[in-house]
Amino acid sequence: MAGLAAAFGSGAMTNTIGDLEEADVILATGTNTTENHPVLSSFLKRAVKFNDAKIIVIDPRQIKLTDYADKWLRQNLGTDVAWINGLMHVIIKEDLHDKTFVENRTKGFEEVKKIVEKFTPEYVEEITGIPAQDLIDAARMYANAKAGCIVYCMGITQHVTGTDNVKSLANLAMLCGNMGIPGGGVNPLRGQNNVQGACDMGGLPNVYTGYQPVTNDDIRKKFEAKWGVSDLSPDVGLTVTAMVPMAHEGKVKAIYVIGENPLVSDPDLNHAKACFSHLDFLVVQDIFMTETAKIADVVLPSSCFAEKDGTFSNTERRVQRIRKAVNPPGKAKDDWKIICEISTKMGYSMAYESPEAIFREIADVTPSYAGLDYNRIDDIGLHWPCPTPDHPGTPILHTEQFPCGKGNFHDIDYIPPAEKTDEEYPMYLTTGRVIYHYHTGTMTRKSEGLNERSPESFVEISQNDASKYNVEDGSNVKVASRRGEITAKLKVSKIAVDGTVFIPFHFAEAAANTLTNAALDPVSKIPEYKVCAVTLSPAA
Amino acid sequence: MDAENIININGNKISFEKDETILEVAKRNSIDIPVLCHLKGATTTGSCQVCVVEIDGSSDLVTSCSTKAEKGMNIKTESPKVVESRYNTIQKFLSSGNHNCAISRSDGSDWTSFQMNVQKDDQSKELCPVWGDCELQDLAYRYQVTANPLKHVPSELPMETANPFIVRDFSRCILCGKCVRACREIQVNDAIEFDNPESPTKIIASSDDKVLKDSDCVFCGECIQVCPVGALVEKDVRYKIRPRDTEKVRTTCSYCGVGCQMHLHVKDDKIVKVTGVEGAPPNYGSLCVKGRFGYNFIDSPERLTTPLIKENGEFREATWEEAFTHVADNFNRIKKDHGSDSIGVLTSARVSNEENYLANKFTRAVLKTNNIDHCARL
Structure with a gap:
C-alpha cells in the first residue's frame, strides 16, 4: 500500500468491485484472480464475455484468466517496472496520454517522461522477454480505453521492487487519466x-x-x-519483517501474535524459526494449534468469525x-474480550x-x-x-482531487530481482495459492472436501523443464534454494513457463517458504516471495 | 408518470419503463407471477412456461419473462386459461422422474410402488431431500396439482455423487437450465451445458459428459443455489438438514478480501450449510468453493478450547485467570526490564475491525510502543 499512498495520498482500491464491469479495458497483473478471488474474477469474465471489455493479462504463468485475455504478455519474473515503463514510453511517444489530466491533476510528469525515454519496446523485450510488438499493442489498447482499469495483487507487491511496481502502475493510470472515473482506477485486490x-x-x-x-x-x-x-x-x-530478525538479535524480547501463523507464512522459514526461538516470551492467540502456537509460552483459544459480532x-x-451464529467451543473467547482482560490486568482498564x-x-x-x-x-x-452520519460513503476515490492534492508521478528505474539464477540454482521459483486452500491452510485444510480436491503440495513445471531435468509427472522431486529444501510431487502443466517452478505456500509439511528469499522491499518491507533461485532434482 | 406507458394487470393500471418485461413490471408492483427458470442477470429463455399470462386480443398465452410491456396491454395473470396451462406444465414436471413429495401423489393412486422405486434410487427412505424447500413443490401445492401416473416417465440417469460437494440427481431435474446460465453467465466457469440445446435430455459437464470432478467445475455451487428443485443438493446437507430446522444468520465471508455476504444456516449450534445473500453487493448471491463449502473448520475437534501454559517444554491446561495473570505479569516484567520497544504485537487480517482497533490501542496505550503490524506484507 505504500506505493499507492505515495502516489495518491491514500492506499486502497480506488474503485469498487461492481465497477470492474464498467471498464472497457482491464489490465490485470500479478493476480491469479480465478483462484484467489473467484467471485471477483466473475466480474472480470462477465465484462469480457458480455460487455465487450478487453483484458490484458501480464503474468508469467498461463493462468485461467489468459483464456479471456485479448493480450497476454508473459514477462520474466521480477521485471515489472521495465514493462510498465515500456508501456508509458509507447503511450508518450505516440501522444496517447491524457494531457489535460496530467496538467491539471498531477506533478512530476517531466521526470517520468525522461526516465521512460530509454525503455523502448526493444530494450523492454531484452529485459522482460515480452515481444516489442505485443508491448506496443497493449500500450495502445490501454491508452485508447475510455475507462481503463488496473487490477493487481501480490504478484506485483511481493518483490524487492514491490513499492516501485505499484508506483509505476499509478504512473500509468495517471498518465492516461484513468483516475476518479467509473471503470478506471488502480485496484489492489486484498x-x-x-x-x-x-x-x-x-x-x-x-x-x-x-x-x-x-x-x-x-x-x-x-x-x-x-x-x-x-x-x-x-x-x-517495527514492521513484522523487522520485528522477527530483531528477536534474533535479542532486541525484541516478547511477541503477542493474534490470529497469524508466521511460521508458515514468513519467508526463509528456517531463519524465522530461529528468530522466534530466541524470544523470552511468546503469546499466540488463535483458533487452532498452529505451527507458531506450538512454540509459544502461552496459547489463548479464541473464537472464529462465525462466533462473534x-x-x-x-x-x-x-x-x-x-x-454471531454459533457459540465458540469450550472456553474459547472472542479476541476483543481477551485483549480487554489482558489490558485490565496490566493496569489499564478496558471495558x-x-x-x-x-x-x-x-x-x-x-x-x-x-x-x-x-x-x-x-x-x-x-x-x-x-x-x-449523512455522508453516503465513497465508492470511487479521487474524483475531484487526491488526498495529497496533485497526484505524484515517480520516476522509477528498473532494478533486477535480488536473487539471480546461476549454475548451482538454475531455475526461478515463484509462489502462490490454489483455489481450494487459503493462506497457511489453518482453516481449509480442516475441511475434508477441500482436501479431497487439493490434498497436498505440488511442484509445477513445464514439459520442457521436465524433460530437461529428467523428472516425471507425479514423481517426488526435491527443490532446493540457498536457504533450504523441500520435497513434493511434480506436476507437469501447460500453465508453467519454462525455467520457472511454481509452488503453493499452503502446505506446512512442504512449506514453500522454506525456500523463499527474505530480501525486502526497502519501503514496504514486503519480502520477495515471488522470485528466488532454486534447483530441482528427483527425490531419493 | 408518462401517461403513455401504462398497462393493465388484473384490473390495475400500472406504469412501466422502456424495455421492461411484464414479469419485471409485475415484480416491481408485488404482483406474484410464478416462474421456475428465470434467473436475474442472465439470458431469458422462457423455457419453463410457468410464467405464462393472458393478454386481451391475443389467442396464445405469452411467457411474461420474455414479453416486453407495451402500451395499453390488458394482462391477466391468473385467468382460467392461465391456471389450466400452469396446471398442465406443473403436472408434466411432476410426472417425470422422482418427485416424491407427498403432494405430487396426494391422490394416493400409485404412491406405494412409486415410493418404493424412488427409495431404491435414493438409497434412502426419506422424502425428497428438498421437501419444504422446493419451488416446484410450492407450485404444485398452490395449484393443487398431482402427478399423472399414466404419464409417468421414470428417470434412467443414475445419480452422480463422485465429488465431495455436490450431488447431481438427474431424476429430479426439470431441465429449466437455470444452473447452466448460472455457470456460464453469472460465474462464467463454463463447466456445464445442455447435451442438446434444441431438445435437451440432460445437463452435462464438459461437452463429452464428464463427472463434475473431472470437468472444468470449480465447485462454486452457484448451480445449487439457483436450482428450483432437488436436482442439485449439497452432499453434506442431503437428507441431514431440513430448512425448517435451521436458522439463518447473515454475515461476511472470512476468506479473501472480497467480503461476500452469506447466510450461515445453523442447526443445534452448528453451521450446516452456507448460501450467498441474493441481491446484495458485493457478491449478489455468488460464493466460491471456500465460502460455500469451507466451513467445517468451525466445529473441528482440533479447535483450541482452553488456555495453555507451557511448563518445562510441555503445555498444560490453565484457567483464563491464570493465563491472563501470566501474560500480564510477563509483559509488565519485560516492559520494565527491557523497555516498551522490546515488545511487539502481530495483529491479524483475520479478526474484526473492533479487535484490530483494541490491539492497536493496547499496543500503543498500554505497552507504550508502536511495534504493531500484521501480515498484509506476507
Whole structure:
C-alpha cells in the first residue's frame, strides 16, 4: 500500500468491485484472480464475455484468466517496472496520454517522461522477454480505453521492487487519466478478509486508525486525550519483517501474535524459526494449534468469525457486519474480550459492553469512519471515507482531487530481482495459492472436501523443464534454494513457463517458504516471495 | 408518470419503463407471477412456461419473462386459461422422474410402488431431500396439482455423487437450465451445458459428459443455489438438514478480501450449510468453493478450547485467570526490564475491525510502543 499512498495520498482500491464491469479495458497483473478471488474474477469474465471489455493479462504463468485475455504478455519474473515503463514510453511517444489530466491533476510528469525515454519496446523485450510488438499493442489498447482499469495483487507487491511496481502502475493510470472515473482506477485486490480493516484500524507501525501518523504531535495528543494516557511513543514502530530478525538479535524480547501463523507464512522459514526461538516470551492467540502456537509460552483459544459480532472492511473499502451464529467451543473467547482482560490486568482498564461500543469509539477517533454506525451498515455496507452520519460513503476515490492534492508521478528505474539464477540454482521459483486452500491452510485444510480436491503440495513445471531435468509427472522431486529444501510431487502443466517452478505456500509439511528469499522491499518491507533461485532434482 | 406507458394487470393500471418485461413490471408492483427458470442477470429463455399470462386480443398465452410491456396491454395473470396451462406444465414436471413429495401423489393412486422405486434410487427412505424447500413443490401445492401416473416417465440417469460437494440427481431435474446460465453467465466457469440445446435430455459437464470432478467445475455451487428443485443438493446437507430446522444468520465471508455476504444456516449450534445473500453487493448471491463449502473448520475437534501454559517444554491446561495473570505479569516484567520497544504485537487480517482497533490501542496505550503490524506484507 505504500506505493499507492505515495502516489495518491491514500492506499486502497480506488474503485469498487461492481465497477470492474464498467471498464472497457482491464489490465490485470500479478493476480491469479480465478483462484484467489473467484467471485471477483466473475466480474472480470462477465465484462469480457458480455460487455465487450478487453483484458490484458501480464503474468508469467498461463493462468485461467489468459483464456479471456485479448493480450497476454508473459514477462520474466521480477521485471515489472521495465514493462510498465515500456508501456508509458509507447503511450508518450505516440501522444496517447491524457494531457489535460496530467496538467491539471498531477506533478512530476517531466521526470517520468525522461526516465521512460530509454525503455523502448526493444530494450523492454531484452529485459522482460515480452515481444516489442505485443508491448506496443497493449500500450495502445490501454491508452485508447475510455475507462481503463488496473487490477493487481501480490504478484506485483511481493518483490524487492514491490513499492516501485505499484508506483509505476499509478504512473500509468495517471498518465492516461484513468483516475476518479467509473471503470478506471488502480485496484489492489486484498488477499485476506480483513487486511483492509487491519490497516484501517492502525494495525501498522506508523499510523493510528484511518492512517493518522504516530509521528504527528497533534494526532498523538488527540489519542492521548481520547485514551486517557500520556507519553504515546512518537517513533515509528517495527514492521513484522523487522520485528522477527530483531528477536534474533535479542532486541525484541516478547511477541503477542493474534490470529497469524508466521511460521508458515514468513519467508526463509528456517531463519524465522530461529528468530522466534530466541524470544523470552511468546503469546499466540488463535483458533487452532498452529505451527507458531506450538512454540509459544502461552496459547489463548479464541473464537472464529462465525462466533462473534463485529465488522470487516473488504478490499473495496466497504465496511460490513459479521454476526454471531454459533457459540465458540469450550472456553474459547472472542479476541476483543481477551485483549480487554489482558489490558485490565496490566493496569489499564478496558471495558466494553459489546463490539458495537468499540465501533462507536472507532468512529469517534477516525475521520474516515466517523459517519459509520451499525445501523447504517446493517443491510448493505458503506465505503469509507464516510466522514459524517449523512455522508453516503465513497465508492470511487479521487474524483475531484487526491488526498495529497496533485497526484505524484515517480520516476522509477528498473532494478533486477535480488536473487539471480546461476549454475548451482538454475531455475526461478515463484509462489502462490490454489483455489481450494487459503493462506497457511489453518482453516481449509480442516475441511475434508477441500482436501479431497487439493490434498497436498505440488511442484509445477513445464514439459520442457521436465524433460530437461529428467523428472516425471507425479514423481517426488526435491527443490532446493540457498536457504533450504523441500520435497513434493511434480506436476507437469501447460500453465508453467519454462525455467520457472511454481509452488503453493499452503502446505506446512512442504512449506514453500522454506525456500523463499527474505530480501525486502526497502519501503514496504514486503519480502520477495515471488522470485528466488532454486534447483530441482528427483527425490531419493 | 408518462401517461403513455401504462398497462393493465388484473384490473390495475400500472406504469412501466422502456424495455421492461411484464414479469419485471409485475415484480416491481408485488404482483406474484410464478416462474421456475428465470434467473436475474442472465439470458431469458422462457423455457419453463410457468410464467405464462393472458393478454386481451391475443389467442396464445405469452411467457411474461420474455414479453416486453407495451402500451395499453390488458394482462391477466391468473385467468382460467392461465391456471389450466400452469396446471398442465406443473403436472408434466411432476410426472417425470422422482418427485416424491407427498403432494405430487396426494391422490394416493400409485404412491406405494412409486415410493418404493424412488427409495431404491435414493438409497434412502426419506422424502425428497428438498421437501419444504422446493419451488416446484410450492407450485404444485398452490395449484393443487398431482402427478399423472399414466404419464409417468421414470428417470434412467443414475445419480452422480463422485465429488465431495455436490450431488447431481438427474431424476429430479426439470431441465429449466437455470444452473447452466448460472455457470456460464453469472460465474462464467463454463463447466456445464445442455447435451442438446434444441431438445435437451440432460445437463452435462464438459461437452463429452464428464463427472463434475473431472470437468472444468470449480465447485462454486452457484448451480445449487439457483436450482428450483432437488436436482442439485449439497452432499453434506442431503437428507441431514431440513430448512425448517435451521436458522439463518447473515454475515461476511472470512476468506479473501472480497467480503461476500452469506447466510450461515445453523442447526443445534452448528453451521450446516452456507448460501450467498441474493441481491446484495458485493457478491449478489455468488460464493466460491471456500465460502460455500469451507466451513467445517468451525466445529473441528482440533479447535483450541482452553488456555495453555507451557511448563518445562510441555503445555498444560490453565484457567483464563491464570493465563491472563501470566501474560500480564510477563509483559509488565519485560516492559520494565527491557523497555516498551522490546515488545511487539502481530495483529491479524483475520479478526474484526473492533479487535484490530483494541490491539492497536493496547499496543500503543498500554505497552507504550508502536511495534504493531500484521501480515498484509506476507
